[in-house]
Amino acid sequence: MPQQFAVPQFIDAEDKIMGPVTVRQFLILIVAALGAFIIWKLATFWLAIVLVVLWLILAVVIAFVKINGQNFHIFLLSFVRTFVKPNLRVWRKDYTKEELNAFIQMVPKVVVKEAVVQKERVARGRLSELSLTVNSGGAFNPKDYE
Numbered sequence: 428m429p430q431q432f433a434v435p436q437f438i439d440a441e442d443k444i445m446g447p448v449t450v451r452q453f454l455i456l457i458v459a460a461l462g463a464f465i466i467w468k469l470a471t472f473w474l475a476i477v478l479v480v481l482w483l484i485l486a487v488v489i490a491f492v493k494i495n496g497q498n499f500h501i502f503l504l505s506f507v508r509t510f511v512k513p514n515l516r517v518w519r520k521d522y523t524k525e526e527l528n529a530f531i532q533m534v535p536k537v538v539v540k541e542a543v544v545q546k547e548r549v550a551r552g553r554l555s556e557l558s559l560t561v562n563s564g565g566a567f568n569p570k571d572y573e
Contacts, residue, residue: 451498452490459486 441449448456463479470478492499522530559567 455486455490459483459490462486 441451444450444453459482463482466478466482467475469475489499494502497505
């Protein structure tokens with residue numbers, strides 16, 4: 428009888444560490460708190476309040492917001508990538524004269540063929556002697572019988 432195995436489900440779910448907070452979210456919030464502390468120590472009072480509030484709002488958005496099932500930072504990277512890469516992909520691109528000239532200059536003009544060296548063919552008699560030597564494990568050597 429075949430063994431039954433439990434098939435893991437929800438493999439894309441992140442591990443929770445405290446209530447609904449995942450490890451990724453917890454680390455983002457820790458880094459945000461550290462950044463807020465540094466801002467608080469370096470900036471003046473009112474500037475620090477404004478910067479810390481904006482910093483923490485950004486951290487909470489990055490940690491908890493999901494758009495179309497994707498984490499916010501992955502969505503943000505995909506969003507930026509759509510503006511960086513071209514929208515239209517062309518299969519057969521027409522080359523300009525400059526591109527064609529550059530390609531022609533890259534191709535070597537003369538291809539020199541090297542001479543092909545023919546190996547000596549082994550005679551049928553010699554081949555049978557070699558096979559006998561190999562099959563006998565080296566016990567038979569035809570040179571011993573000459």
